[in-house]
Amino acid sequence: MNTVVQGNPTGHQPPADVVTEGLQPFLHDVCTTLYAPSLVLSRPAGDIAGGPDGFFHGDRRLLSTLSVRVEGVPVLPVSHTLAAADRTAFRAVLRGVGEHTADPAVTLHRVRSLEPGVLREELEIANAGVKDIRVEVVVSAGTDLASMHDVKSGHRVPALPAEVEDGALLWRRDEVAVRLSASAGSPRIDAGAGEFRFEVALAPRTSWRTTLECTVTDDEPQRFPAVARDAVPWSKTGLRSADQRMDQLFARSVGDLERLLLSDPEHPDDQFLAAGSPWFLTLFGRDSLWAARMLLPLGSDLAAGTLRTLARRQGTIVDERTDEQPGKILHEVRREARKLNEGASLPPVYYGTVDATPLWVILLHDAWRWGMDPEQVRDLLPHAEAALEWLATYGDADGDGLLEYVNASGLGLSNQGWKDSGDAIRWRDGTHAEAPIALCEVQAYAYEAAIDGAALLRAFGRPGAERWEEWAERLKRRFRETFWVEDETGRYPAVALDAAKRPVDSVTSGFGHLLGTGLLDEEESALLAARLAGPELNSGFGLRTLSTDSTGFNPFGYHIGSIWPHDTAIAVHGLVRAGFPAEAASLAEGLIAASPAFEGRLPELFAGHGSAVDSVPAPYPASCRPQAWSAASAVTLLTAALGLEADVPEGTLRFSPRAGEGVGPLHLTGLRVAGAPLEVRLDATGQVRVTAPDTLTVHGADRA
Structure with missing residues (x-):
């Protein structure tokens, strides 16, 4: 980036102190x-x-x-x-x-x-x-x-x-x-x-x-120490493709992720990704889990370290002040209490999140499929069982078969999904939903966690698999009965249920988190794929968090119209898993098109005006950059483009590059599966050639 200063005869730089006292400073020009x-x-x-x-x-x-x-x-x-x-x-x-x-x-x-x-x-x-x-x-x-x-x-x-x-x-x-x-x-x-x-x-x-x-x-030790340069938990990576934007995005993202690594002081070999710079350089349950899941194609070591770091801090008691509950995975860890704009204050160790617990189980399952050491998986199964119990008891506090949250103490976060700003969950007319709130994407996480947890229990000879499969099926039926609403375009799931169990009718990016989880049938998935591809959500630079036809839509709204790269990448992955590669490719291309405006360092979020209005995306002025799950999104885009899925316990590696049109030819190195190197070449015709462990049967690709 070249910066030329004009009209400044002294040569002094303009001060950054142009914010009003008491307002969060802008970061887009730092x-x-x-x-x-x-x-x-x-x-x-x-x-x-x-x-x-x-x-x-x-x-x-x-x-x-x-x-x-x-x-x-x-x-x-x-x-x-x-x-x-x-x-x-x-x-x-x-x-x-x-x-x-x-x-x-x-x-x-x-x-x-x-x-x-x-x-x-x-x-x-x-x-x-x-x-x-x-x-x-x-x-x-x-x-x-x-x-x-x-x-x-x-x-x-x-x-x-x-x-x-x-x-x-x-x-x-x-x-x-x-x-x-x-x-x-x-x-x-x-x-x-x-x-x-x-x-x-x-x-x-x-x-x-x-x-x-x-x-x-x-004199006070660091809560989470740094990671040495030679201790990065993945191999040196490389991408050469026909798209220089993708090459820059991948290289910059992996480089940033290396410097976002932190370690657990209780076990320094266990590493995880801090959520992001500058405000979130610490352990965040949800963010660290999603980022580790996105990076599984680079190896399972990061996932294992993240899982163990969080398992050591898994809830054991009921504490309304911190929102801790038995089996619950924490939200964040700080050096000191964090004050919120609303006047509340989060304690240094805070558990106020509804989604980190199911995401922990899902990551354990996916890491097992990518080749995490079975004995390491076995050691974590008691924590998985505790997390599953949390889903059925504290997560579903009212026993209606769905997961919901409420800020019981009044001191924590009012919204406890990934869209955790105070105005994030609202009706289409702009009215804020009242808690307890059951989020649509959290039901998908819970369903997937129960199915994945059952698979782990059965594979390792532990009881309870049938119970969690039955629990998941009840949740699926309950979701279909209560979440689906209809407008002039057709049927879709509401963003949430409110305190009165009414479906909050906003059209949101949450659709992308439902796809490919097993919660939906083929017809339902097709309806959501069409919505995600439409101009109300697909901005041309990625997925808007809220549809433009909602009264509360604001392209500069933190969770009500802005674009979050990780959110788009999750939708791309879900669309591919659900069988909609064209829609996935469109969203992926939008995110890649946005990346040069940020020098390949995708921010936490950016404005949702879209490519029909702006030739380049406008930054969200207070956005963090780099951000772990935004950077990890680059790996997810490639995984989705290749249709790459690993199942080491079953001995298979699958490719289906239907969403990779326009990406090839490419040569990707530094991947790992089952602890061994994985190298992938995709030519311009869509043919895949791989160098992979002999222990795995490769489907949809030729061996190099």
């Missing part, structure tokens, strides 16, 4: 460098300049400002390059310095790199001209040690005074100390101003360099 649990948010030209900007580690801002200027000289940014998730380069021109023609002669090059708890900025002033130059380079820095909550809420926290210690700037508060030093240049240090000043004299064709390093000392 540059993110990431190595979880650390990240840097800055202006596109490189400066950390207030607002949401900062060097963060473990939900605490260590630097709130960091700027590089040249005294009396305009420094004009010309480009920045995201070299990797944890490495970004910025280039700028020192206007009027050393120039003897109209060409720039002197440049500033900044290379930012990140390790957990360590920020480095390599600075280089290069003189490509024919004149001697002399300039004063000024590095200014400061910190407020604000919590991530304060930053997200738009609350300004007073800056701390700096000290000088051993040739470095130092800031302290309580148990935290932040140190900023320079490797070379013998700067003058001004603690009051928080500045390093370097005198730089350069002859023609020479350069000057120094490296800034910021480190933190914190």
Whole structure:
């Protein structure tokens, strides 16, 4: 991405502090460098300049400002390059310095790199001209040690005074100390101003360099430590295809996912994906489970680590304050309580989610099919049985055969599905639904979890399979009896049932989560496939969360009209599983078409105006990026295009690339099944050739 600043004679970057006090800051124009649990948010030209900007580690801002200027000289940014998730380069021109023609002669090059708890900025002033130059380079820095909550809420926290210690700037508060030093240049240090000043004299064709390093000392250990570079739980991947957009999306997504990895401090070998940057660099049950499920074609190790990390924290008691219940899988884990806009506060370990528990069972089943070690699966079956019991008791608290949620304490989330904003579940006329609420997609998860759980119990010789199959069939009948409604276009399932068991009649992207789960018959699936393909939901850049014909539709609404890449990818996968490859290919192409606008780094969500209105998608200004399940969506699009399904216990690997029209030819490496490498080639005619373990029978493809 090239960023050119015009009409700025001083060369200073515009401050990020243009938000109103108390409002969540916008993120669409920030540059993110990431190595979880650390990240840097800055202006596109490189400066950390207030607002949401900062060097963060473990939900605490260590630097709130960091700027590089040249005294009396305009420094004009010309480009920045995201070299990797944890490495970004910025280039700028020192206007009027050393120039003897109209060409720039002197440049500033900044290379930012990140390790957990360590920020480095390599600075280089290069003189490509024919004149001697002399300039004063000024590095200014400061910190407020604000919590991530304060930053997200738009609350300004007073800056701390700096000290000088051993040739470095130092800031302290309580148990935290932040140190900023320079490797070379013998700067003058001004603690009051928080500045390093370097005198730089350069002859023609020479350069000057120094490296800034910021480190933190914190007596409180990280809740979830970083993962070493050589410990990524999948092999090196590669994609070469006829579509450069897809190649960029895949490479950027996998690179971001590597830097979103965190580990369980109780068992450091167990890894999971933090939900996203900057607000959600922690364990989120739903997000971590979906992302691990999407990445199963890269191997089952991530799924196994995610399952075990969550199983260790599975609910054991009833606690209304945290929403914990026996067998329940948690929603999120934080360093401290998280305050909500509505005035409520979530405890550090919070269980207020209705879907993480069935999704845990589904992931265990799917990981088993992709080749997770049977003994590891067996060890987790007691947790699966506890999760299934939660479905039938606490999940279905009123005994009507469906899963519902309610914020019983009044302190947690009012909506507890993946669309968890307060206004997400509403009638077509815009009226908000009243809880308890039974979401349509949660019934699909519950059905799939019960069927999958029964398959696991039967395969491992444990009792109860018939019970859960019967339970699933009752849920299917109940869903068909209560959720289906009709409008002028035809029949469809409501987004939810409200407190009075009335079907809330909005048309939503939830249809995509129902397909391919077994909850629907062929006729019902066809009705939903047609809805998903229609212009009210299919924006041309992906799937809108709410139909445009709903009164509450807002293309900038968090869950009421925006586009979430993972939501679209789930629909693509469901359409392929249900036998609708053309509709799946259309949605997939829309998401791929949207990706260049975000440099291949798909955000958490973006605006739902659509390709008929905008030539490129508009960002949702407060969206997180990168986001684990958005990045993992790239793998799901490829899996769906290939029609790839694994069943290691049955010894089969299947391909059906009917949704891959226009994707081939492609060559995909770095996949794993049954712990062994899997390599796939798709030619322009749709023929698949694979290199796969000899223990598996391959259907729909030739062996290479």
